Amino acid sequence: MFNEEYDVIVVGGGHAGSEAAAAAANMGSKTLLITMNLQNIAQMSCNPAMGGIAKGQIVREIDALGGYSGIVSDTSAIQFKMLNKSKGPAMWSPRVQSDRMRFAEDWRLLLESTPNLDFYQEMVNGIIVKGERVVGVKTSLGIEIGSKTVVLTNGTFLNGLIHIGDKNFGGGRAGEKAATGITEQLVDLGFDSGRMKTGTPPRVDGRSLDYSKMIEQPGDEDPEKFSFLDITQPLKSQRSCYMTYTSPVVHELLKEGFNRSPMFNGRIKSIGPRYCPSIEDKINRFADKERHQIFVEPEGWNTVEVYVNGFSTSLPEEVQFKALRSVAGFEHVKFFRPGYAIEYDYFPPTQLKHTLETKLVNGLYFAGQINGTTGYEEAASQGLMAGINASLKVQDKAPFTLRRDEAYIGVLIDDLITKGTEEPYRMFTSRAEYRTLLRQDNADLRLTPKGYDLGLATEARLKRMNEKHDAANKFVSFFKGTSVSPEKINPILESKNSAPVKQSGKLFKIFSRPNITMDDIRKIESVEAYIQNHNLDKEVIEQAEIQIKYSGYIAKEKNNADKLNRLEYVKIPENFDFSKIKSMSYEAREKLKKIQPTTVSQASRISGVSPNDISVLLVYMGR
CATH class of the missing domain: 1.10.10.1800 (tRNA uridine 5-carboxymethylaminomethyl modification enzyme MnmG/GidA)
Structure with missing residues (x-):
């Protein structure tokens, strides 16, 4: 292993890393997946579910292209729901509740059966760069492994710091150590980095809950599935989830710990996900609400472990426990583990090309939470695209990208590299201006021919x-x-x-x-x-x-997309000097110099670039 060169090395075995490794290997590239713990490949670090609003569309797009997330979601599902059925089909979003252990196992077995894919368990603490090109990675044991391309999918592990009340300790997630060395090296190479925060709720013993005090939430009567292939089948039986509520009593108990919360006492300075706030953040921001929903989600077919969705928190464990025992149905709850917040390093994604290759280092790709996103589905889609493009680069083939009117994946990546993000980015249907075209039901019609041309879709x-x-x-x-x-x-x-x-x-x-x-x-x-x-x-x-x-x-909508796509074909020359265009606003010149858009259409989507600036640019380019 150590004296041979790989085509693609994928660092990290989460959702992004798993899709990246599978895509590269299935496209014929000699691939190595390096992760800190092979037992935790495709681990569901947070809630045991795949899909949801806009996220379900992404999983179907991954499946249509030939990725594995849809298949594994089907084989490990314990409940299926099509959300937003009362609205138009552009809003319909599939979601499954997953068996957490089976999900990881099915991913592991799929990867092990993939040709061209090797595995190695160790921490990568640096990349090897010659000139402006990546040529391999080095591990904490000092081992150097050569590769033509490298995909970094480090999740929350880069200098990860876990917070529970006034306690904090290094870690990438509960029970696992943080990854060190990579951030410092990338900053030395000229990359900008930042810090983000996310959180997770307590896990509890389902045997200690009183479900009679909760509202049952069964799956669909006629369940569907994610994958367009016939190798997976819809569920014949399902497990129910349940819903309960917090109360003013619960809120008062939680407030008692606010002075010890790292969210409020200044120890956490990084920004958390706006659309998935902690319970203390919800109480603080929505002080007028007397109650908040709590979703009680089983973690599998046979386990008694339960995920308390809606109770994400970094409060001291005794405060969490006392407050949760005041929630209806949780009066005798037993903890498996408390909730916690985690801070980690990320790299603003404006430093990437549409292929997810970095602008600074040739052959180096970033995918997943390292780019400032949140969610398994967003990570998996980036991993798929990075794996595809790393493989294409090795094969000296044209890169593969998706436009905003072709896929939610296209919207996600374009948003990231064009606008950047200062808070964990989550996909919503509202982010897609062509969502009537980008429905979950037609993902195969949109993308399977492309996946087939790549050699991914069979x-x-x-x-x-x-x-x-x-x-x-x-x-x-x-x-x-x-x-x-x-x-x-x-x-x-x-x-x-x-x-x-x-x-x-x-x-x-x-x-x-x-x-x-x-x-x-x-x-x-x-x-x-x-x-x-x-x-x-x-x-x-x-x-x-x-x-x-x-x-x-x-x-x-198709007509509108076709009109706007005309600008997508107006290419901006590489290393174009925007500072020469004096009739353009100063802000526009600065933003364009930083982002370096490749098309006039992309330039028009940059915050701070006005329609007048685009007109000036077109005139300057002789259009």
Whole structure:
């Protein structure tokens, strides 16, 4: 191992590292995954769940490209829910509750069965750089391993510092030591670094809880799954989660420990996630609220360990315990471990290219929380893209990037490298201006051909996608070409308080009405006969329904994207000197010099660059 050179070395075995290693190896690159503890590959450090609002779309995109997160989410799921079903399909977001131990095990076994992938357990405390290019890594034992590219996916381990009340100690997560050396070296090389904070709730013994005092939250009656492949199946049985609430009594008990909270006494100076605040932060920021939701989430099929979602905290353990015992259903709770906050180093992602390769060191890639993101899904998608691009670089092939109208992954990476982030970045549907195009149901139609061209998505996956695409389009054509008489359709329309028709018309127009559902339209014999004769599955039927009912919105959004993408093809020459454009605002020149956008479209998205600045830039470039 030590006297041979790798194509790609991935440092860190979390969600980003696992996807990066799998992608690089599956694309034919000789890959080494180095992590501090091989028993903790793809560990769910925080909540035992994958997906959720916008995050579920990312998992489906990873799956469509040929990554593994969707498959593992399915094989380790204990509950499935499609969130936001009451809203339009652009908002539908799949989420699974996971068996934490099985999730990590399934990832480990998938990686071990991946050709071209080696493993090594040790701490990497530096990279080896020659000139402006990375040529390997060095470990804490002084071992040097050569590589043409390196992907850093260090998570919360870089100089990690865990806080529980007035106690703190070094660590990357509970029970594991921090990683040292890398930050200091990168800063010496010219990188900017910063500190961020995240937190996690207590884990408790489910046998000590009274679920009769909580609200049961079962999974969907007809559960779906993440992966577009048939190798995984929807759940036949599920475990319920539960919900309870804090109270004014709980809040007062928590406040007693505020003077010992590192959040409030100044010991934590770094910024935490705005959209996943600690319980003390919620009480402080939303003082008018008398209660906050607590989600009680089982950690697996057979374990009694329970995750207390909504109670993330860094308060002293005795304060956590006393307050939690005042929550309905938690009166006799027993702790497995207290909640804690963790501070760690990150590197502002404006120092990266769209490929996630660093601008300063050739062949060095960053992915995951090192870039200032939060969440398994955001990390996994970056790992996938970094692994793909590291492999392509070794093979002297063109880099692979995704536009904002092609994937949530494209939105995520463009946001990071163009705007940067000063707080842990989390994906939301509202961040995507083309979210009607970027639905969870069509991730395979958008991305599987790209994954196939990369050598990641298999021929079987592409074949299945094409069959779905063709079947849905033919079903839509059936609606466009089939008429229905007033006698057959009016009873259905009247039952839905929809205006009756006076003459025969195309089914497409009828079905386009907002209050007419597929269940309604299937009452027409010809429709149900078509479904049965062509053996259409749920996926195809849903795809056709969305294309019919939202065709106007989809066409309008696609037109807007096409207009803006014209600027995406106006390339800015490498090392372009923005300081020469004196008619541009000083702020714009400074921001453009720092970010070094590669296209005029990217330049237009930089905070502080106005439409007038873009007009000046286009004139200067002779456009």
